[in-house]
Amino acid sequence: MSGKRLAVLGAGAVGGSVVELAASYGHTVTAFADSSSAAVAADGVDAASALARKNDEGVVGGADPEDALSADYDVLVEATPTTLGDAEPGFSHVRHALERDADVVLANKGPVAERYADVMALERESEGAVRFEATVGGAIPVLSTIEDLSPSHVSAARGVLNGTANFVLSRMATEGLDYEHVLAEAQDLGVAEADPSFDVEGTDAALKCVILSNVLAEGEREYTLADADVEGITNVPGSALELAADEGQTIRLIGEATPDSVRVSPRLVPQNAALAVSGTRNIVQLETEHAGQLNISGRGAGGPETASAVLSDVGRLD
């Protein structure tokens, strides 16, 4: 695995961590941009300076963001915020890179959740490849495992794919507290956003399942968020968890992706089941044709965790 030149778009937790960790994985960041600025350097952007400047002044450098897209690089790391519908500007960033035969590694879910067929068409026309491990399950190696087995040998991927919702449900269960109380606690801890709807309504988990179904369907069908059957955790009462506990069960927000369907909903699971992970941990369970059931769990989110998935993807490029 030889070192690659990376152009990193997005200076949030993930983009910042990719820039910070790239050298320890043998790669060089030749461009780094946020929404209003960029740092470009053919022999490598000074990660510490750019991140300090972002922290102090709100910009990563003195160049324009467009300068990052037109810089010299082997791999575009797209870590700008996930957007739905037309998935812009992320989709255009992907197209720009593929049209110049560069590779793309996505942390941004939008392009592969909402415009998967378009992305795959651009990839077919390009010398570059598109990888997106970081869009599903953070640090957990889900897509690479499916790829190694071949999607044709995987009949379903299900699991706990949103740490915020899982933290809330597992705390409600262990502490006997109600939803509003635990949500407030989660917000205080920074585990839930001020507006938590993306997580607690199941949208984030649904986007990840849409991506999984797109992979499992192998081009036979294309899924978008609109195709997902989604129910979040906002209507799970504490009493439901107590009743479940009487039967040795608990409730988790479970997403399930098959080649034919995408569904997210709260489900009863045995308390000692692999799916009953605690706190913010995620788990993905793959049903495979020859390898039985594989369970992979780990941290589903976080800057270094997600950056680790991005950098693993860079390593898997030719």
Add this chain to the structure above:
Amino acid sequence: MSGKRLAVLGAGAVGGSVVELAASYGHTVTAFADSSSAAVAADGVDAASALARKNDEGVVGGADPEDALSADYDVLVEATPTTLGDAEPGFSHVRHALERDADVVLANKGPVAERYADVMALERESEGAVRFEATVGGAIPVLSTIEDLSPSHVSAARGVLNGTANFVLSRMATEGLDYEHVLAEAQDLGVAEADPSFDVEGTDAALKCVILSNVLAEGEREYTLADADVEGITNVPGSALELAADEGQTIRLIGEATPDSVRVSPRLVPQNAALAVSGTRNIVQLETEHAGQLNISGRGAGGPETASAVLSDVGRLD
């Protein structure tokens, strides 16, 4: 991933399953051998016939085993029984393939547990590559996950790596039965061999941990079985499990591999811990620098399961 030509050495559960499943992964078996016979066919061995003949007559074909090694193939699949010390004849099979610039995929643990430095030296001199996912954890994608993260970012790999020993301990725990009783049950079920020592004395788990430490040490140190600190389950009394249960704990045979050490021993683990898998399931827990702790569990053994790991490795070759 284009189809490869496979020469499969070994007609036991793993070799037989590789031959049976190869076509569904896009590959062609051009040679298939057991210890006394071979079937060779440039356009593909008839898997069903060869397996039926093995079943009925004890041979896979009318050719000599040497004819398989000298046949035309891209990848040698070495699935002959694991041997210790000089790891022969498996090691010579590996050398033969690499010297002709073919790739090697191992299910046989011997060469990478007992002669790792020799194998790596041969690989460096060859256009071919050596992969060995199937030697550790059966269907569980352990080595590919470590490879994607880079071994330098993984500080430890620990887990339950022998299904027989785990079945015995978890049955002792849930049924309150003693070791001899559960071992006899396991033998009746075919989960334990008539001579179970390789499994219950911890040797099998130790070989897998030796392989893991060889990978994690990245050439700085070489480990063999002799370097492993090994204690099996033969002295775990039922009373120890009862005492553990009073504290919400149980006992599992845990192997731990780091760049600096290899150790297998029975250990106390919380009953609800990820490591407390039941039955014959295996689990590997990776401690990673940026991705936190990853847990991967699944079936640790079995013909199709291990063949699935072999065929995933074939898919990861150039």
